[in-house]
Amino acid sequence: MTAIDPRLAAMFRPRSIAVVGATEDRNRVGGRPLHYLRSFGYQGAVYPINPKRDTIQGYKAYASLEDLPEAPDVAVVAVGSDHVQGVLRQCAARGVHGAVLMSSGFGETGPEGKKREAALVAEARALGIRLVGPNAQGIANFQTGAVLNFSTMFMEVPPQDGPVAVISQSGAASVMPYALLRERGIGVRYVVASGNDADASVNELALTAAADPDIRVLLLYIESLTDPDVLAEAARIAQARGAAVVALKSGRSAHGAKAAASHTGALVNDDALVDAFFAAHGIWRADDVHGLVNAVELYLACGLRPAQRLVVMSHSGAVGVVCADTAERMGLPLAELGRGTVQALTAIMPGFATAQNPVDLTASLLADGTMFGRTLEALAADPQGDMFLVGVPVAGEGYDVPGMAADTAAFLRRTGKPVAVSAPQASVRAAFRAAGVPVFGHETDALAALHQVSRHAALVHAADRRRTRADALPRRLAVSARSAEPQHLEPRHTSTLSEAASLALLHEAGLPVAPHRLCHSPAKPCKPGATSAPRSWSRPAPPRSRTSPSTAWSSSTSAAKTMSCRPTSNASPACALSASFSTACWWRSACAGSASSRSA
Numbered sequence: 094m095t096a097i098d099p100r101l102a103a104m105f106r107p108r109s110i111a112v113v114g115a116t117e118d119r120n121r122v123g124g125r126p127l128h129y130l131r132s133f134g135y136q137g138a139v140y141p142i143n144p145k146r147d148t149i150q151g152y153k154a155y156a157s158l159e160d161l162p163e164a165p166d167v168a169v170v171a172v173g174s175d176h177v178q179g180v181l182r183q184c185a186a187r188g189v190h191g192a193v194l195m196s197s198g199f200g201e202t203g204p205e206g207k208k209r210e211a212a213l214v215a216e217a218r219a220l221g222i223r224l225v226g227p228n229a230q231g232i233a234n235f236q237t238g239a240v241l242n243f244s245t246m247f248m249e250v251p252p253q254d255g256p257v258a259v260i261s262q263s264g265a266a267s268v269m270p271y272a273l274l275r276e277r278g279i280g281v282r283y284v285v286a287s288g289n290d291a292d293a294s295v296n297e298l299a300l301t302a303a304a305d306p307d308i309r310v311l312l313l314y315i316e317s318l319t320d321p322d323v324l325a326e327a328a329r330i331a332q333a334r335g336a337a338v339v340a341l342k343s344g345r346s347a348h349g350a351k352a353a354a355s356h357t358g359a360l361v362n363d364d365a366l367v368d369a370f371f372a373a374h375g376i377w378r379a380d381d382v383h384g385l386v387n388a389v390e391l392y393l394a395c396g397l398r399p400a401q402r403l404v405v406m407s408h409s410g411a412v413g414v415v416c417a418d419t420a421e422r423m424g425l426p427l428a429e430l431g432r433g434t435v436q437a438l439t440a441i442m443p444g445f446a447t448a449q450n451p452v453d454l455t456a457s458l459l460a461d462g463t464m465f466g467r468t469l470e471a472l473a474a475d476p477q478g479d480m481f482l483v484g485v486p487v488a489g490e491g492y493d494v495p496g497m498a499a500d501t502a503a504f505l506r507r508t509g510k511p512v513a514v515s516a517p518q519a520s521v522r523a524a525f526r527a528a529g530v531p532v533f534g535h536e537t538d539a540l541a542a543l544h545q546v547s548r549h550a551a552l553v554h555a556a557d558r559r560r561t562r563a564d565a566l567p568r569r570l571a572v573s574a575r576s577a578e579p580q581h582l583e584p585r586h587t588s589t590l591s592e593a594a595s596l597a598l599l600h601e602a603g604l605p606v607a608p609h610r611l612c613h614s615p616a617k618p619c620k621p622g623a624t625s626a627p628r629s630w631s632r633p634a635p636p637r638s639r640t641s642p643s644t645a646w647s648s649s650t651s652a653a654k655t656m657s658c659r660p661t662s663n664a665s666p667a668c669a670l671s672a673s674f675s676t677a678c679w680w681r682s683a684c685a686g687s688a689s690s691r692s693a
Contacts, residue, residue, distance in 0.1 A: 095326040100223040101293055101301045104191040104232060105283065107166035107239050108137045111158060111189065113180050114171035115141030115149045122195050123171035125243035126231070127152060133252065135238035140165060157183060164188035169231065169241050174198035177227065178213055185220035192217075193241050194226030200289045201228050214291045225298070229288030230264030232298075236282050244268050244286070255280020257389060258302040261314035262287050262295045266341070266382065270312055273386045278526055279393070282308065290317065296324040299338075303327040306334065310392050312385050313340040321370055328374045329560065332553050337392045339549075341379045342367050375556030377549040388542035388549075390531035395511040399554060400479035400547035402428035403540075404472055405451035407484030408458040412515075413451030416482055416536050423544045427451070428477040437471035462493035466500035473508050480511040480543050484536060488521050498528035505530060511546055513539040 112126055119128035127150045130139050141149040144156040155161055158168070158180075168189045170180050177196050184192055199210035210227065217224050225232060231242035235252040246268035257274060259281060261267035267286040274281055283302050287295045295315055300323055303311055311331050318324065328338045345364050371378045379385040403425045405416040417427060427450050430438075438448035441464060447453040452472070458464055472478055483501060488494050505512045514525050514532040525532040533539040590598065593611045600606050610619030 095300060095323050097301055097304055098223060098293075098297070100190045101225075101297060102304070103166045104193065104223070104225065104241075105234055105239075105301055106237060107191075107241075109140070109163060109165040110135075110137060110239065110241065111140040111142055111161065111165040111168045112171065113142040113158070113168055115143045115146075115154065117146070117149055119150065122243045124150065125245075126169050126171075126241050129233075129240035129242065129247060130238065133235065133238035133240050133247075135240070137237075137239070138163070138165070158187040158189065159183065161187060167191040167193060167241065169193045169195065170226075171195045171243075174209070174227070178216060181213070181217055181220060181222055184222055190221060191223050192225070193231045194224055194229055194288070195231060195243060196226070197228040197288075199227045200291060210289065210291050217292060224292035225285075226288040227291060230267065230286035233284040234282065235280075235284075242284065242286070244284075246272055250275045253280040254282050256307055256309040256393060257281045257312065258283040258285075258299075258305070258308045258310070259312045259314075260285045260287070260295055260299045260302055262290055262316045263314055264288075266314035266343075269382050270314075270386045273382070274389060277390060279389060290319065294320050294323065296320050296327060299324060300327040300330070303331040303336070303338075309336045309396075310389050311336060311338045312389075313338070314385070315340055315342045316344055318342065318367060318370070324376075325370075325374045328376050328556075332375055332397075332556070335396050337377070337397055337546075337549060337553075338375070339377045339379055339385055339388075340371060341382065341385045342371075372552060373556060373559060375549075375553035377545060377552065384541075384545075387533075387538055388545040390526075391511055391513060391542045391546045394505060394529065394531045395509065395546065397546065397550040397553050398509065398511060399550040400511055400543075402426055402477055402479045403482060403543065404428050404430070404475075404478040404480070405482045405484065406454070406468060406472065407451065407486065408454040408456065409484060409486045410447070410451075410453045410455070412484035412486050412536060413447075413453050416484060416540065417451055419537055419540050420482075423540060425480075425540065425544055425547075428475070428479070430472075431475050431477060434471055434475040434477075437474070438468065441467045441471060459491050462496055465493075465497045466503075469500055469504045473504055478510070480547055481513070482536065482539055482543065483512065483514045485514060485516040485521055485525075488516070488518065494521055494524045495528075498525045498530060501525065501530045502528040511543055513543050515539040 110126075110130065112123065114123040115127055116124040118124045127139065127141060131151065139152050140161050141152050141154045142156075142158060143149060143154050146154045148154055164187050166189075168180070168184050168191070170177060170192050172180060174196050177194060181192065198206060199213065200207045213227070214224065230244055231240075233240040233242040233244075233247065233252075236254045240247065244264060244267075250272045253275065255274075257279060259267050259270050259274075260283070261270075264286040267284050271281050271284050282305070285295075285298050285302070287293065287298055295313065296318070297320070299311060299313055302308055308331070311327070331338050342364075368378065370376075403420050405413050405420070405427070407413050407416070420427060430450050435448050438452065442448055442454065443457050446455045446457065452468060454464055454468060472481065481504075485497070488497070501512060501514060512530065514522075514530055515534070515536045515538070516522050516525065516532060517534060522532045522534070531539075531542065533542065593609070596606045596609060612619040
């Protein structure tokens with residue numbers, strides 16, 4: 094289990110801050126943090142460092158770190174790259190244990206820059222200092238006002254504290270999600286851009302943010318996954334309290350990987366391994382920045398709740414048809430409403446309306462505003478409906494929009510089931526959003542969010558089961574090893590289990606093993622071996638051997654061989670050695686494909 098470094102934790106919530114390279118100009122890197130600290134109400138001590146000034150932006154200035162009355166929790170370093178190493182030595186001498194390096198000109202510039210960066214990190218570690226950066230936009234905490242960040246975005250889009258954290262290697266990729274979330278009225282507590290990740294990685298910073306019990310959604314932008322164990326721990330901590338982790342991992346393509354290397358000096362990761370890792374740890378993988386933020390409202394309103402069957406309700410038949418088509422394309426099956434629900438809907442709706450899923454209220458909603466709430470109440474009683482899309486293609490004068498929003502909010506509170514509203518009119522969206530209902534501009538985004546949250550919930554539950562099995566694995570392996578039969582030992586190596594016994598032991602320990610049979614000779618029937626592949630798994634069949642059982646049999650006089658088998662159409666087994674490349678590749682692909690964290 095990875096522990097949170099208290100030096101990094103102090104950088105998220107510093108009691109005192111030094112800004113080295115401070116300037117009066119708030120539009121320069123060394124001036125922007127001072128402007129934000131004052132503007133956003135930071136209550137701790139602020140120490141600008143500049144030997145040429147007595148005061149800077151209303152704060153008393155100091156000539157050097159050694160002149161400070163106390164050791165600050167963190168130093169913001171905004172000086173040229175040639176001076177950074179000297180500043181770190183001053184930090185160590187004054188007892189500063191954390192630094193945000195906004196200075197660029199290191200690993201992102203090429204081989205020579207990487208050498209300078211490595212030397213910088215080595216010295217920082219020797220001095221006991223943790224670094225965020227270099228080439229970092231910085232850390233922002235909008236709960237405390239500790240904004241050690243120079244992004245212009247916070248001038249243009251006013252911050253508000255909230256249950257979301259955005260942790261990114263890129264400065265722009267940290268503030269784009271921030272702006273999109275604020276546009277929807279969602280508050281953001283942390284915005285962190287770590288730059289080159291030379292010391293503290295984006296995953297370590299994510300771990301620090303995940304430890305905040307108020308964070309319910311953790312959004313990540315990652316260019317290089319260098320310490321996956323740390324990210325796995327961040328996901329575990331977040332998911333333990335029901336928080337969602339969504340990641341945008343870039344550099345999938347050759348050109349993207351090359352661009353990432355020049356951007357932050359990022360290393361390339363095998364994309365299939367990244368997919369498998371995210372799926373194994375319950376992390377949803379977004380395809381772009383829009384996908385990173387699209388479902389946040391739904392996560393906050395409903396949490397991670399598994400759901401399968403969709404109900405669509407609208408007062409437009411066209412919206413119902415479009416939603417049905419889109420849902421099928423996304424793999425969201427429409428619920429088959431129960432007889433009692435259909436009867437209840439028939440009693441509520443006019444005779445020409447559709448009392449089936451999708452539910453079409455027709456334009457009668459304009460004349461009878463109570464139909465909306467009564468229809469939701471009837472749908473709430475149907476156990477087949479797991480999640481709901483409410484389409485409001487047009488509303489305004491003559492429609493009770495506040496009442497519709499209140500009814501939907503009450504339905505959401507009563508059922509706890511995921512509900513998304515689509516409405517193209519900003520005024521209608523504002524009414525639903527004010528009532529606490531997740532709302533989207535069009536149906537595709539609403540359905541994509543429902544798909545993501547429901548499938549992400551299933552991914553997290555699978556990850557929890559995997560962790561439980563992993564925690565119990567050492568004990569189960571020990572028990573299985575003690576119970577292994579002596580006759581399965583290889584004759585020539587009495588301390589070595591045969592392949593069949595090894596597979597049996599792994600099966601008993603709860604690990605998936607390849608289907609196989611134990612054959613003692615070509616003349617005798619093969620004895621079926623254990624398999625722990627669940628029947629419910631949807632996976633490709635292993636490749637059929639092109640060799641018959643007799644020709645596949647080895648004439649070796651050693652112990653019996655274990656064979657991977659699959660019955661052929663005439664019920665005779667088609668076998669190949671389980672160690673064969675084809676079967677091994679099949680099994681890897683089956684495991685990797687059994688769960689996916691990719692968004693639709």
